[in-house]
Amino acid sequence: MLNIPTLRLRAESLTILGGLRSTEVFSVYLDTLRALDRTPAEFCQSYAKLCQFHYLNGDLGKLFAQEIHYDTNVLTKNPAQPVAEAVRAAADFDLYTINSLIALSGADFLDCARKAFARASEVFDAMPGFSAGSPLPFGNCDGLCHMYQKCGSGYFARASAFTVADGKIQPIARPDPIRLSDLKGYELQKKAIRDNTLSLLAGKNANNILLYGDKGCGKSSTVKAIANEYADRGLKIVELPMEQIRAFPSLCASIADSPFTFILFLDDLSFTAEDDRFVALKAFIEGGVAGKPNNMAIYATSNRRHIVRESFSDRSGDDVHVRDTLQSAASLSDRFGIEITFSNPAKNEYLFIVDRLAEDYGLELPEERLHLLAERFAIRRTGRSPRTARQFIMHQLALESGDQEERQES
Numbered sequence: 001m002l003n004i005p006t007l008r009l010r011a012e013s014l015t016i017l018g019g020l021r022s023t024e025v026f027s028v029y030l031d032t033l034r035a036l037d038r039t040p041a042e043f044c045q046s047y048a049k050l051c052q053f054h055y056l057n058g059d060l061g062k063l064f065a066q067e068i069h070y071d072t073n074v075l076t077k078n079p080a081q082p083v084a085e086a087v088r089a090a091a092d093f094d095l096y097t098i099n100s101l102i103a104l105s106g107a108d109f110l111d112c113a114r115k116a117f118a119r120a121s122e123v124f125d126a127m128p129g130f131s132a133g134s135p136l137p138f139g140n141c142d143g144l145c146h147m148y149q150k151c152g153s154g155y156f157a158r159a160s161a162f163t164v165a166d167g168k169i170q171p172i173a174r175p176d177p178i179r180l181s182d183l184k185g186y187e188l189q190k191k192a193i194r195d196n197t198l199s200l201l202a203g204k205n206a207n208n209i210l211l212y213g214d215k216g217c218g219k220s221s222t223v224k225a226i227a228n229e230y231a232d233r234g235l236k237i238v239e240l241p242m243e244q245i246r247a248f249p250s251l252c253a254s255i256a257d258s259p260f261t262f263i264l265f266l267d268d269l270s271f272t273a274e275d276d277r278f279v280a281l282k283a284f285i286e287g288g289v290a291g292k293p294n295n296m297a298i299y300a301t302s303n304r305r306h307i308v309r310e311s312f313s314d315r316s317g318d319d320v321h322v323r324d325t326l327q328s329a330a331s332l333s334d335r336f337g338i339e340i341t342f343s344n345p346a347k348n349e350y351l352f353i354v355d356r357l358a359e360d361y362g363l364e365l366p367e368e369r370l371h372l373l374a375e376r377f378a379i380r381r382t383g384r385s386p387r388t389a390r391q392f393i394m395h396q397l398a399l400e401s402g403d404q405e406e407r408q409e410s
Contacts, residue, residue, distance in 0.1 A: 002100045004112045008033035010097040016073050016087065017094040023067045025060055028053045029101050036112060040120040043113055047127065051106065054130040061102040061133030068098075068136070069147065072154045076259070079148035083141060091141035102133040152234055152259045160231040161224075164244040169254060175237075180225045183218050184356040184386065185349055189340050190222060193299070196338060197226050200297050201233055201261050207337030208285070208298040216387030217342035219301040220267050227263055239265040245277050248284040256293035264292075266300035285335045300336065350374070350384035357393045365396070 002010065011030050020026040028050045035046035057063055074087060083091075106129025114121040138144045151157065159171035180190055193209060200206035211219040227237035236258075240251065255262050271278035285298060292298070333339070345353065354374045358365070365373070377392040378384045 002097075004033065004036065004104075004108065007097065007100050007104075008036070010093070011101065014094050014097065016075060016091045017068060017071060017098065019071045019073060020064075020067055020098070025053070025057070025063045025067060026101075029104075032109060036116050040113075040117040040123070043117065044123070044127070047106075047109055047113070050109070051128055051130055054106075059133050061135060064098055064102055064133070065136050065138075068138075068144070069151060069153060070155065070157050075141070075145055076148050076153035079145040079153075083145065088141045091144060095136060095139060095141070095144065099135050099139065102135060105132045106130040154258055155254070156236050156258045156260050156262075160236055161227065162236065162238045164238070164240050164247050164251065167244065167247045167250070169238065169251065172239075175228075176221075176224050177228060178221055178225045180222075180229050182360075183221055183225055184353040184389075185345060186218060186222070186342065186386075189342060190226075192338060192340050193222060193226050194229075196297065197230060197235070197263070200263075200295075201230060201235060203294075206297045208300070208335060209338045209340060210300050210302065210333060210336035211340045211342060212302045212304060213342035214344045214385065215303060216382070216385035217344060218386045219342050222342075223263065223265055223267075223299045223301065227265075234260045235263065236260045237263045237265055239267060242266070242269070242277050242281075245280050245284070248281070252284075252293055252296065255296050258295070260295070262293075262296040264296055264298045266298060269300050269302040270304065282335070298336070344383060344385050347375075347384065350378065350389060353386055353389040354392065357389055361393055361397060363393060363396055363400070 008030075011026075011033060014020060021030075028046075032043070032046040032050045035043040054060060075083065075091060106127075110124045110127060110129065113124050117124075138147050155169070156162070159173075159175075161172040161175035162169050163172055164170070180194075183190065189211075193211070196206050196209060211222065213219065224237065227235055238251065238255070240248065251264070255264075266281075271281075285292070351371050351374060354370065355367070357363075358370060363370075373396065374389065374392050377395065378388050381388050381391070
């Protein structure tokens with residue numbers, strides 16, 4: 001293992017993985033190494049922060065590996081390409097340095113502090129410690145390139161789902177885990193979106209998709225489910241709220257530079273022709289000079305096929321004005337190469353969904369009784385829909401749970 005003074009100089013000299021300097025895990029190590037050249041009090045402060053960071057985060061070897069995964073560097077641009085010898089040597093130097101940092105325990109730091117600050121050695125005897133972390137799963141340049149090639153890299157490696165807030169892309173910590181198998185019925189609709197998504201993942205031509213139709217029929221759930229279905233193949237989903245639409249160009253620029261494939265999700269679109277957001281979105285989608293990235297498709301949902309709501313005034317005035325207004329209103333929908341309709345299910349389709357959900361959740365009722373209750377539930381709600389079917393199943397499960405508790409108490 002490298003001695004600590006040498007390790008400190010190497011840590012100051014990272015090149016390929018120099019981006020780690022901005023990470024907290026690297027900073028707490030480097031600050032503690034630097035403090036060995038200062039005063040005992042400054043060392044104690046830095047060492048205490050390092051201990052606290054260990055106690056909060058556990059194995060820092062895993063955290064270092066994670067930060068390297070999220071890094072963007074010369075190796076992430078095209079990890080499958082041959083690497084120049086100078087770059088390979090620099091990467092090996094950085095990885096050996098980081099592994100040496102990870103191998104340090106609290107006792108190693110305190111031993112060095114006793115030599116640097118002999119008069120304060122009694123204080124160091126009473127200070128807490130921590131264990132060394134686990135080594136990186138990639139010990140050299142070849143292993144690192146293999147990881148980047150297999151798992152991707154950069155900011156979007158942090159999660160499978162993202163949103164935009166205050167103009168910034170943010171990972172979603174706990175995205176909706178729904179899968180296509182959870183969505184019953186609507187097989188033609190699911191096939192259309194699956195086929196387009198597979199084409200996108202294969203790097204072939206893929207269309208923007210507009211999913212429109214009745215409320216509660218699974219439009220948004222289908223988009224989320226398709227993203228979850230292929231997350232292990234590098235598919236990411238970024239939901240762009242309409243109030244953040246001005247972030248569209250910068251978002252596309254970030255996506256274009258990423259090795260991953262993306263669904264840009266626009267949920268529940270509805271505008272008036274005078275809405276500034278409508279004007280901006282229409283300009284951005286395939287209307288700008290840059291265009292949208294090849295590794296991205298836009299999947300949008302709406303309760304109406306023509307996303308822009310018409311008013312009575314839109315149809316008043318001379319023929320040319322009316323035609324121009326209506327064409328402008330329809331032009332946004334025309335930006336979507338595939339339109340998929342989701343309509344409320346007929347009775348037999350609704351009951352099919354109820355039956356499949358009952359099987360999934362282990363709800364055991366005679367079919368005739370199950371269907372009767374499901375129909376009554378739909379009448380009391382907003383009518384038949386997949387959402388109503390799921391709510392009915394949840395309602396019945398809650399009733400069964402309550403009945404079981406009453407029987408146990410009695």
